[in-house]
Structures are given as C-alpha cells and as structure tokens.
Amino acid sequence: MQIVLLGPPGAGKGTQATKICEKYAIPHISTGDMLRQQVASGSPLGNKVKSIMDSGELVTDDVIMQVVEARLSQPDCKNGFLLDGIPRTVAQAESLGTLLLKMGAPKLKVLQINVPDTVLLERIQGRQGQSSRSDDTAEVASKRLKVYWEQTAPVASYYEQRGNLVVLDGVGAVDEVFHRITTALSA
Ligand code: AP5
Ligand code: MG
Numbered sequence: 671m672q673i674v675l676l677g678p679p680g681a682g683k684g685t686q687a688t689k690i691c692e693k694y695a696i697p698h699i700s701t702g703d704m705l706r707q708q709v710a711s712g713s714p715l716g717n718k719v720k721s722i723m724d725s726g727e728l729v730t731d732d733v734i735m736q737v738v739e740a741r742l743s744q745p746d747c748k749n750g751f752l753l754d755g756i757p758r759t760v761a762q763a764e765s766l767g768t769l770l771l772k773m774g775a776p777k778l779k780v781l782q783i784n785v786p787d788t789v790l791l792e793r794i795q796g797r798q799g800q801s802s803r804s805d806d807t808a809e810v811a812s813k814r815l816k817v818y819w820e821q822t823a824p825v826a827s828y829y830e831q832r833g834n835l836v837v838l839d840g841v842g843a844v845d846e847v848f849h850r851i852t853t854a855l856s857a
Contacts, residue, residue, distance in 0.1 A: 671694050671696060671750040671777070671779065671855070672750050672751060672753075672770070672776065672777050672778045672779065673690065673694075673696070673750075673751070673752040673753065673778075673779050673780075673781065673855070674752075674753045674756075674757070674778060674779070674780045674781070674829075675687055675690075675752065675753065675754050675781055675783065676780060676781065676782040676783070676822070676825060676826055676829075677782060677783035677784065677785070677840060678785065678787070678790055678815060678818045678819075678822075679790060679794060679811065679814040679815060679818060680785065680789075680790035680791070680793040680794040680797075680811070681783040681784070681785045681790065681840045682783055682785070682793075682840050682844070682847060683700075683754045683755065683783060684700060684702075684703075684754060685844055686783065686844075686847060686848060686851055687700065687752050687754040689844075689848050690752055690848075690851060690852075690855075691752050693852065694750070694752075694855075696749070696750040696751050696752055697744075697746050697747060697751050697752070698751075698752050698754060699738070699741055699742070699747075699751050699752065699753050699754065699756075700754040700755050701734055701737065701738065701753075701754070701755040701756040701758075702754070702755045703754075703755075704737055704741065705719050705723060705729060705737070706723075706803070709723065715733070715737075718733070719733065723804075723805055724804050724805060724810070725810065725813065726805055726810040726811070726812075726813030726814040726816075726817060727813070727817060728758055728759065728817060728821060731759055731761045731762050731765065734756060734758075734762060735762065735765045735766075735769075738753075738756055738766070738769075739769055742769065742773065753766075757825050758821065758822045758825065759821050759822065759824075759825065760824050760825055760828050762825075763825050763828050763829070778834055779834065779836070779854075779855060780826075780829040780834050780835050780836065781836050781838055781851060781854060781855075782826045782835060782836070782837045782838065783838055783840035783847070784837060784838065784839060784840055785840040785841055786841070787815055789841060790811075790815060791808070791811055791812070791815070794806055794811040795808060795811065836854045838850045838851060838854060
C-alpha cells in the first residue's frame with residue numbers, strides 16, 4: 671500500500687500515520703521528522719534547513735526530493751509506505767510521480783485530512799508546552815498555515831484531477847478519524 675497523507679499543519683497527519691503504519695505494517699516517512707533529526711544531529715543539511723523550518727517556510731523542492739528518494743530506495747519501502755508531509759508543492763507531486771514510476775507500478779492512495787483553521791491553531795498551541803518543536807509558536811503556526819494555503823492546497827487539486835484523492839473530516843476523536851481513514855483505505 672502506498673499512502674500519501676495530505677493536510678494542513680495540526681490536521682493530525684503524524685498522529686494518524688502512526689496508527690495506519692502499525693495496522694498495515696508499512697514504514698512511516700515523515701519529511702518533517704527526517705529534517706528535525708538532521709537539525710538535531712547538527713549535520714550540514716540540518717544547519718541548512720534549520721532557519722527555514724523555524725520561519726515556517728518550505729525547504730526547497732530539490733533538497734526534499736533528494737531526502738525522499740534516498741529513503742524510498744531502502745528495502746523496507748518495497749511493499750509500501752506512508753508519506754507524511756510530502757508532497758507539499760505541485761512540483762514535489764510531479765517529481766514523486768516520476769520517482770514512483772521508476773520504482774514500479776504506482777498504487778498511490780491520497781488522503782486529505784481537513785480541519786478548520788481555528789481548530790488547527792488551537793491544537794498546535796495546545797502542543798506548544800509539551801513539544802520540542804521550535805515552529806509551534808502562535809506566530810510561526812500562522813505562517814505555516816498561510817504557506818499551506820498558498821503552496822500545498824493546490825496539491826490536493828492536482829490529485830483530484832487525477833482521480834485518486836479521498837477527502838476526510840479530521841475533526842473528532844483520534845479513533846473516530848482513524849476509523850474514517852481505514853474505511854476509505856478498504857473501499
Ligand atoms: P511537518 O513536520 O510536516 O509539520 P506540519 O505539516 O506543519 O504539521 P504538524 O506535524 O504540526 O501537524 P500534523 O498534521 O502532523 O499533526 P499532529 O498529528 O502532529 O513540517 C515542518 C516543517 O518542515 C515545514 O514547515 C517545512 O519547513 C519543513 N518541511 C517538511 N516537509 C517538507 C516538504 N515536503 N517540503 C518542504 N518543506 C518541508 O497533531 C497536531 C496536534 O493535534 C497534536 O498535539 C495532536 O496530539 C493533536 N491531535 C491530533 N489529532 C487530533 C484529534 N483528532 N483531536 C484532537 N487533537 C488531535
Ligand atoms: Mg506532523
């Protein structure tokens with residue numbers, strides 16, 4: 671199973687990805703988590719992307735696609751994977767399409783998790799206390815949301831035009847949203 675989870679910051683992509691990957695025994699590939707690991711390790715890539723992530727802007731498509739291509743070439747991705755946080759631009763969606771074709775017949779299912787902006791900001795601010803994420807401040811969260819509407823929302827239309835988009839309501843208890851997702855995946 672090849673799954674893409676789309677949705678604004680705070681939609682619950684990471685939360686649902688953990689549950690989906692456990693159920694279907696596929697690796698969880700989160701570009702945000704991979705970049706945060708690079709930042710924490712102080713690698714050259716980490717140093718390059720830190721200030722971009724802290725500002726709420728997107729890391730360049732080239733850098734992201736290199737990271738994702740390297741990860742998807744690992745043997746554990748042969749039988750499927752879940753992508754969380756990528757593609758985030760139409761250019762990334764196009765590059766991903768090319769990459770998946772190189773890997774074999776793509777069987778991508780794209781799930782868009784929708785949550786109203788007011789709820790998203792509440793969730794991110796609720797996490798601020800416990801999380802070590804430097805981009806969870808009110809100011810950067812609003813910026814991430816703005817970037818989402820400008821650059822990532824068109825990715826949903828991209829997949830809708832290709833007929834493989836399922837849109838889900840992300841409001842409700844975590845298990846309720848998970849039930850909507852598994853129902854959509856088994857359809
Ligand atoms: P990334 O790490 O992808 O962050 P994000 O998209 O901004 O989203 P979050 O991780 O904050 O939200 P989420 O949807 O995973 O929700 P979560 O489950 O955590 O990206 C960070 C940065 O990295 C970007 O800004 C960019 O700079 C860079 N980057 C990453 N990928 C990139 C790419 N492809 N291209 C370019 N740059 C890239 O949930 C949020 C909170 O809500 C949690 O506290 C959770 O407990 C709670 N919650 C979850 N579900 C529910 C529910 N049903 N009810 C109540 N609360 C809930
Ligand atoms: Mg996340």
